[in-house]
Amino acid sequence: MTIKVSIDASGGDHGIPTTVAAGIKALNVFPDLQLVFVGDKSSIQTELNKHPSSQKLSNRFNVTHASEVITMDESPSNALRKKKDASMRVAINLVKDNTVDACVSAGNTGALMAISRFVLKTISGISRPAIMGRMPTMSGHTHMLDLGANINSGPKSLVEFAIMGSIAVKYTENINSPTVGLLNVGEEEMKGNDNIKKTSELLKASNLNYIGFIEGDDIYKGNIDLVVCDGFEGNIALKASEGVASMMGHYLKQAFTKNIFTKIIALIAKPVLKDFKASLNPGQYNGASLLGLRGIVIKSHGGADVDSFFQAIKEAYLEAQVKITEKIATQVSLELEKNSE
């Protein structure tokens, strides 16, 4: 089976040089992958020519021209209404008309969500798509949604997130019955607001492997496969976590560059510090899924470098391979049937 992925080549902070290099890497790694690079055709061609392997791979990719680019600070509604020939939109259109199985973009998140919803629509039974990402833990990684697509999610939406996330984790990670935790301010039943208590009741009554409330620090302990939360809390938790990681990196660097002696120690400790950084490398977790759409759309971090944009392509490839959209649609319709009985 061939997996076809469209790439919004012009999207992201670094644009075509990065997305094309990552695409070439992905083609070299996954023999059954085919790519469509979308963006300014001549710039993409120029970039492709810089990669020696692109010639022998040329029967596995093509370039689709798009005349516009959505900027990172553009309003989603403006991008949706006015930029019909943006690289992002054209890349999503290719999912819609089944030319490709998935799309990857490092562009404006709000615009990606708005255009994806407009072009692809949501799966029947899903009110709004949610953004699911992977997060590092003490023993590997976990998944968390929603990371910021929805604010003020009610119990029905949160349960939808749990269903969609469970299916995605089940098939992309090969975990038969992923454990699901609901993010709250305490683990006791009495903790939290009415919204979260009602959600917990619904999750208990579901077929999901729901383990109950979890707290913010539980995200990183490595004993939960899926963390469910509203996008407001999810985004704040994600950004706060990034902030702490940066701060700790800053203090670690400061300690090792304080004076000539600490700098010598830094040289000696270099392999260990490199090993430490590798274990936490956020790039390896790049590629968040816009779950709930009638098609696979993967959001890369805007500042992704070649290796981390490659991870986002890999995520698209894996989700397309297991046909995640169909799996979610089937499960959601089963749940809806069950609830209507």
Add this chain to the structure above:
Amino acid sequence: MTIKVSIDASGGDHGIPTTVAAGIKALNVFPDLQLVFVGDKSSIQTELNKHPSSQKLSNRFNVTHASEVITMDESPSNALRKKKDASMRVAINLVKDNTVDACVSAGNTGALMAISRFVLKTISGISRPAIMGRMPTMSGHTHMLDLGANINSGPKSLVEFAIMGSIAVKYTENINSPTVGLLNVGEEEMKGNDNIKKTSELLKASNLNYIGFIEGDDIYKGNIDLVVCDGFEGNIALKASEGVASMMGHYLKQAFTKNIFTKIIALIAKPVLKDFKASLNPGQYNGASLLGLRGIVIKSHGGADVDSFFQAIKEAYLEAQVKITEKIATQVSLELEKNSE
């Protein structure tokens, strides 16, 4: 001026040995401090006898017996209704009857909040107290509230938090006009829910030094003096941050203990790693304020050791010294007058 502080000696995971040792340390550091240790009198006396300096300090502390202890997992309502002679309650009563200027407890947070509200009541114009804590940043520390006392805070409550927090930061940190940021999922005006947008409008119209929306990672950048948020998000951000810090500590330790070579490097790098740990030592930020009460109540982390419980006593001492309760009451009544004009 003498500052008097009551200590819930039996509270916390480590109880009397830790709280008494921290109290003795505080008496040695602050010559104008007086303490009342509250808890089982004979256990406290036994512990005091272990400290050589307690004899010469004996005219600066006394012990008040309390026959009960509130456990860490007890329900706040049960603690409030049934344990009238708990060390925590007696310590708070001493604030109420003006025997002391402030109270410190490492006990059950929910019970501390419930008993404090019941015994002390809130300042006129303040609907609910909020928990404010200090958080490390790249350039020192910042303050954040609410860290979990209130869930579903409306615009009026969030503005109250901002007023109380600004006053507390102004007087305890000597910052004339502390910058205030409102935690949201983006910095643009259009971001967030109606609640947060309305709060932002109110803060713009206030006399506070409001700088607008901030994101989770901004907490740790060191350019905001006060972070305002609902307790649900605040608690999740705090716990998620603790989780990331633990995880990074875990990976750092793992990298340095991997094999005999990395262990030798760890020995060489020991002073640098110690320096790094010291710069992030969470104990130095121990001591969260229950702002909005008619009296000063400081919550210590339950697992606090002697040094970090000392920090909580220091926080109580500093707030009592600047008469934070009166300062907040005055400012709140001014704001209320302004709004009723």
